[in-house]
Amino acid sequence: MTTPSFPIGSILGYPRIGRRRELKKAVESFWAGRITADELEATGAELRRATRERLVALGLGKTDSSIPEAFSFYDQVLDAAVTVGAVPARFATLVAADGTVDLAGYFTIARGEGSNTPAEMTKWFDSNYHYLVPEIGPETDLHFASDRLVCEVAEATTSGFRTRPVIVGPVTFLLLSKPSEGAPKGYQPLDRLDDLLAVYAELLAALTAVGAEWVQLDEPALVSESIEVPREKVLAAAKRAYDALGAATVRPQIFVSAPYGSLDDALPVLDSTPIEAIGLDLVRGSVPRGFRTGKTLVGGVIDGHNIWRGDLAAAYRILESLRALSPNVAVTSSTSLFHTPQDVADEPFLDDRLKSWLAFADQKVAQIATLAIGLADGAAAIQGELHAASAALVDRRIAPGVRDGDVRARAAALTEADFTRGDYAERLAAQDAALNLPFLPTTTIGSFPQTGDIRKARAANAKGEISESEYVDFLKAEITSVVELQEQIGIDVIVHGEPERNDMVQYFAEHLDGFAVTQNGWVQSYGSRCTRPSILWGDVAREAPITVEWSAYTQSLTQKPVKGMLTGPVTILAWSFVRDDQPMGETANQVALALRDEIEDLEQAGIGIIQVDEPALRELLPLKKADQAAYLEWSVRSFRLATSGVATKTQIHTHLCYSEFGVVIDAINNLDADVTSIEAARSKMEVVPDIQRSGFGRGIGPGVYDIHSPRVPSIEEVTDLIEIALGSIPNRQVWVNPDCGLKTRGYDETVASLTNIVAATRAVRERVRAR
Numbered sequence: 001m002t003t004p005s006f007p008i009g010s011i012l013g014y015p016r017i018g019r020r021r022e023l024k025k026a027v028e029s030f031w032a033g034r035i036t037a038d039e040l041e042a043t044g045a046e047l048r049r050a051t052r053e054r055l056v057a058l059g060l061g062k063t064d065s066s067i068p069e070a071f072s073f074y075d076q077v078l079d080a081a082v083t084v085g086a087v088p089a090r091f092a093t094l095v096a097a098d099g100t101v102d103l104a105g106y107f108t109i110a111r112g113e114g115s116n117t118p119a120e121m122t123k124w125f126d127s128n129y130h131y132l133v134p135e136i137g138p139e140t141d142l143h144f145a146s147d148r149l150v151c152e153v154a155e156a157t158t159s160g161f162r163t164r165p166v167i168v169g170p171v172t173f174l175l176l177s178k179p180s181e182g183a184p185k186g187y188q189p190l191d192r193l194d195d196l197l198a199v200y201a202e203l204l205a206a207l208t209a210v211g212a213e214w215v216q217l218d219e220p221a222l223v224s225e226s227i228e229v230p231r232e233k234v235l236a237a238a239k240r241a242y243d244a245l246g247a248a249t250v251r252p253q254i255f256v257s258a259p260y261g262s263l264d265d266a267l268p269v270l271d272s273t274p275i276e277a278i279g280l281d282l283v284r285g286s287v288p289r290g291f292r293t294g295k296t297l298v299g300g301v302i303d304g305h306n307i308w309r310g311d312l313a314a315a316y317r318i319l320e321s322l323r324a325l326s327p328n329v330a331v332t333s334s335t336s337l338f339h340t341p342q343d344v345a346d347e348p349f350l351d352d353r354l355k356s357w358l359a360f361a362d363q364k365v366a367q368i369a370t371l372a373i374g375l376a377d378g379a380a381a382i383q384g385e386l387h388a389a390s391a392a393l394v395d396r397r398i399a400p401g402v403r404d405g406d407v408r409a410r411a412a413a414l415t416e417a418d419f420t421r422g423d424y425a426e427r428l429a430a431q432d433a434a435l436n437l438p439f440l441p442t443t444t445i446g447s448f449p450q451t452g453d454i455r456k457a458r459a460a461n462a463k464g465e466i467s468e469s470e471y472v473d474f475l476k477a478e479i480t481s482v483v484e485l486q487e488q489i490g491i492d493v494i495v496h497g498e499p500e501r502n503d504m505v506q507y508f509a510e511h512l513d514g515f516a517v518t519q520n521g522w523v524q525s526y527g528s529r530c531t532r533p534s535i536l537w538g539d540v541a542r543e544a545p546i547t548v549e550w551s552a553y554t555q556s557l558t559q560k561p562v563k564g565m566l567t568g569p570v571t572i573l574a575w576s577f578v579r580d581d582q583p584m585g586e587t588a589n590q591v592a593l594a595l596r597d598e599i600e601d602l603e604q605a606g607i608g609i610i611q612v613d614e615p616a617l618r619e620l621l622p623l624k625k626a627d628q629a630a631y632l633e634w635s636v637r638s639f640r641l642a643t644s645g646v647a648t649k650t651q652i653h654t655h656l657c658y659s660e661f662g663v664v665i666d667a668i669n670n671l672d673a674d675v676t677s678i679e680a681a682r683s684k685m686e687v688v689p690d691i692q693r694s695g696f697g698r699g700i701g702p703g704v705y706d707i708h709s710p711r712v713p714s715i716e717e718v719t720d721l722i723e724i725a726l727g728s729i730p731n732r733q734v735w736v737n738p739d740c741g742l743k744t745r746g747y748d749e750t751v752a753s754l755t756n757i758v759a760a761t762r763a764v765r766e767r768v769r770a771r
């Protein structure tokens with residue numbers, strides 16, 4: 001019997017949400033009870049069918065296992081968890097007598113129910129996708145519990161396709177898991193590897209039975225150096241896992257893919273196991289010198305994580321170079337394509353010239369099909385395509401707006417002084433005198449509830465149903481009521497509530513040169529949540545003030561200080577598709593200079609406090625330790641460039657959305673903001689000792705209200721949290737604020753929570769005075 005060879009051209013995964021977000025709409029309709037589980041299943045099946053057919057139309061093979069079977073109703077990590085029976089104990093009632101969990105139960109694990117908190121959500125490697133963290137304890141009953149993936153492969157077979165099932169690999173699955181509640185000290189989910197492998201072996205047998213010739217096991221954890229388990233243990237687990245699965249008697253051929261970076265020392269380990277093919281991310285990573293293998297090397301040379309058409313000829317050369325390392329070379333995407341929107345052709349309003357430089361998922365599939373032809377028939381067979389891609393690159397280099405003389409001259413003239421503010425003690429004294437704030441100043445992070453009315457008015461304005469001046473009046477009325485509310489409640493530093501912003505990044509992208517905004521360029525962020533990142537394609541400049549009118553209007557309504565609100569350069573980059581033709585640091589500085597002008601204008605308009613949000617600072621941190629210092633350097637410098645032009649008496653705030661910031665605490669300190677707000681309520685101020693140990697000496701607002709939950713914190717609860725902060729941090733440094741913006745909350749909870757926060761702050765002020 002001959003074993004099937006790996007498909008010469010394939011992709012690691014494809015967008016699952018649907019061209020017009022059909023899956024999002026169906027899933028949300030199911031949650032709202034408007035459609036049944038069967039109807040939702042039908043939508044899923046239809047999307048899978050459309051995807052398979054589309055991929056064949058774009059040039060992938062119908063029966064050669066090149067099409068990944070990689071659908072998910074919510075998240076691929078949750079899918080793996082449910083497949084192996086890893087349902088957290090608190091959701092035990094969702095498990096039927098036969099050990100399965102139905103679709104409603106699956107969503108309940110993702111979203112929580114009553115007092116049962118949902119599975120924790122966290123970022124998938126260095127992307128903006130969020131997965132659900134599996135909980136694995138010593139008692140978790142790992143067993144082959146869901147044949148959903150098997151059924152999907154069978155469904156493909158029935159309709160004449162042979163697809164390649166995709167599942168998170170066992171090592172990555174356990175490394176991303178956390179111990180379930182009550183697990184003994186020292187226990188790690190990885191301790192359950194052998195039990196999990198037995199389940200995977202069963203799954204592989206079942207996939208074989210429905211006709212799968214290849215299976216793809218995704219092992220991105222093998223490229224990461226940000227995993228807590230020591231590297232030797234990770235490598236030993238990879239060896240054990242793939243020796244065991246490779247030895248399974250009934251199984252498809254095994255393709256282990258490793259997106260998001262180099263495998264490095266994990267590559268020889270995988271090579272020493274009886275698997276058949278290894279996927280390399282050759283966009284981010286490389287192959288260790290001297291490596292040779294008899295296995296199929298699948299070169300991920302088309303970037304799955306950006307939207308640029310890129311250098312196809314260079315990609316082809318990389319593939320050619322793999323031929324010296326292995327007798328069998330194939331081409332694929334560097335990561336799943338689910339980080340990209342589906343099709344450039346769905347963008348009627350994008351400039352044609354810009355479009356010719358782009359490749360969304362469908363264009364990338366076509367590029368891979370081209371490279372596959374090149375691999376099979378030689379470069380001559382694809383000369384036309386290689387030239388066209390090179391010509392687009394040249395065009396991109398010379399097109400107006402890509403390089404702007406003024407922007408470049410300004411960046412080139414920067415000196416160290418542009419990145420530094422004066423001495424902090426002087427700043428503090430000047431700010432105390434100018435702002436006259438009480439001890440324990442209270443504030444919010446910026447946004448107030450985005451009500452249905454606000455969204456309706458925005459949509460009506462976009463459609464031209466209400467005039468610009470009517471819209472502005474509406475927003476001013478909204479701001480007026482938000483200011484009155486804060487005054488009534490007794491908040492010290494006032495915000496305008498951000499009603500004019502659809503999104504904290506897109507709003508700025510829409511007002512800056514060098515950005516384009518898409519119509520249908522949605523990518524999944526988590527579950528049914530999608531974002532529509534802007535495209536940063538050219539040199540960035542600000543034509544006119546963006547936020548000044550709103551902040552100045554707000555200040556005209558109150559005697560209290562108003563805090564101006566901007567999104568920082570790193571976050572603007574992190575949540576956009578960024579040009580790949582120059583270092584990120586250069587692009588960040590251009591954004592920073594535009595923000596610097598905005599900050600100067602805010603200052604001129606009488607705004608004494610300006611917050612520059614950087615919630616994405618941690619997210620962009622490279623997975624490889626060797627790359628982290630350079631990243632922290634440019635990211636911190638761009639923030640400083642944006643904020644260092646202000647007077648000593650102007651107070652700069654920043655906000656970060658997470659609490660595990662141990663790794664970036666020095667960077668946060670180096671931002672040199674006068675006040676930093678962070679998330680802390682959910683973890684009951686767990687970060688405070690870290691802050692104390694780091695010697696952080698400026699203002700800090702550890703959140704006292706978990707805005708991710710509809711719960712209203714009591715006065716006592718908030719009082720306790722403030723007291724914990726005061727226990728470790730010098731009194732004068734402490735600010736009182738929620739964890740994050742209030743845009744997803746309703747007004748009732750917001751008013752009740754802020755009222756309790758102010759009452760708690762007043763109580764603590766009294767107590768401290770009495771001490």
Ligand code: GLN
Pocket residue numbers: 445446447498504565613615655656657740741742743
């Ligand atoms: N200023 C923003 C808001 O309040 C910050 C949001 C964020 O950090 N993600 O909504």
Ligand code: ZN
Pocket residue numbers: 445615655656657739740741
């Ligand atoms: Zn936040």
